[in-house]
Amino acid sequence: MDQAIQKSVLKNGVRILTKRMPHIHSVSMGVWVNVGARDESLAESGLSHFIEHMIFKGTEKRTSFQIAKEFDSIGGHTNAFTSAENTCYYAKVMDTHLDTMVDILSDIFLNSVFDEKEVENERAVILQEISMLEDSPDEYVHVLSGRNIWGKNSLGRLILGTRENVASFDANTIRGFFSRFYQPERIVISIAGNVEHQRFTDLVGPAFESVRPGDGFPERITPDGRFLIDLHHRKLEQVHICLGVKGIPVTDPRRYAYSLMNTILGGNMSSRLFQEIRERRGLAYSVYSYITSYADTGIFGSYVGVDPKNAYKSVQLILKEIFKLKENVVDFDELRDAKEYTKGSLMLSSESNDNQMVRLAQNETHFGRYLPLKDILDEIESVTPNDILELAQNLFQTDQFALTTLGPITDDKEYQEILMKS
Secondary structure (H helix, E strand, C coil): CCCCCEECCCCCCCEEEECCCCCEEEEEEEEEECCHHHHHCCCCCCHHHHHHCCCCCCEEEHHHHHHHHHHCCCCCEEEEECCCEEEEEEEEEEEEHHHHHHHHHHHHHHCCCHHHHHHHHHHHHHHHHHHHHCCHHHHHHHHHHHHHHHCCCHHCCCCCCHHHHHHHHHHHHHHHHHHHHHHHHEEEEEECCCHHHHHHHHHHHHHHEEEEEECCCCCCCCCCCCCCCEECCCCCCEEEEEEEEEECCCCCHHHHHHHHHHHHHHCCCCCCCHHHHHHCCCCCCCEEEEEEECCCEEEEEEEECCHHHHHHHHHHHHHHHHHHHHCCCHHHHHHHHHHHHHCCCHHHHHCHHHCCCCCHHHHHHHCCCCHHHHHHHHHHHHHHHHHHHHHHHHCCCCCCEEEEECCCCCCHHHHHHHHHHH
């Protein structure tokens, strides 16, 4: 392990990881819980996200205003996010305010009261958040695409939950979910910046040792995936399109070739999709490919937003570029450029203690250890054109594409034909 990185495990299983970056004057801290939307039952859908909001709404000794005021008074910022598999509460301050940051984050995580009045207030906020997402078609189509591919599996649900669920949650429901799911063995505390490991452990350890072990955790069910055409009609100027296949897990050994294949297809401005659909033909402003990876599965997808009259042509072009990857070995120079782009992005992000904090936690959650940046760069460099060809041949199978659209399209006949021909 990198000498700047250290790890301690509390008696109850909470893991603490630090990365010392003495050349900067800030610290970025995250409290991560390996719990997310996919761990919820249908009736619980949206609870992880609701808790994320409620954590900042008051503890036994701080009101929501005091929490905000105390962070503002030290020039720091704090926020949180919920994903399918994780919930993270994070903050960043100058290193001189480390003690205050730890005190506030520990307090809101461990001592939130989940007051019923605050639940009512935040319920309205979350309902507005759902509406805001639905009013952003370029984002909402990805939600619909996930639902299309994963079906009734929890991975196919909206992380924010349904309006009906959000309207029904009360303080007792929230407290029960929190106590049942926020188990110590699923908690990782990571920090990066000008910080000393033992001092940080001494600060957070006593508080987090109070988290009691739970009674086990529900098993995550890996979905098979569905390959359907799902058209959602809405009166819009554009039609938003996602075309996806079932991908690979975040820990799959082929993940380096996977990432490079994504870069080549639609991961930057020199990518095949960007050049063909935007630059050469002027069909779209936004076009890209993307990767969504989970612990046990994933999605490899592409997105484009176009005039409805160009929708069929755009899907046709995306499929054409995808099948080039399956049928032809990637040119050496193109692969080299993708490697340099990927390595450069990793190196630049490594200079940010925010990104380093995230990497610490994600490495620990997925691999149980820290993956040195040098090892990752070496793995990227070792990918061959044949590695990408074999991966493309494995992923891009006939009848394995899920097409999702949001916009003024109602007839799926021509899309069925083009996908069957593929």
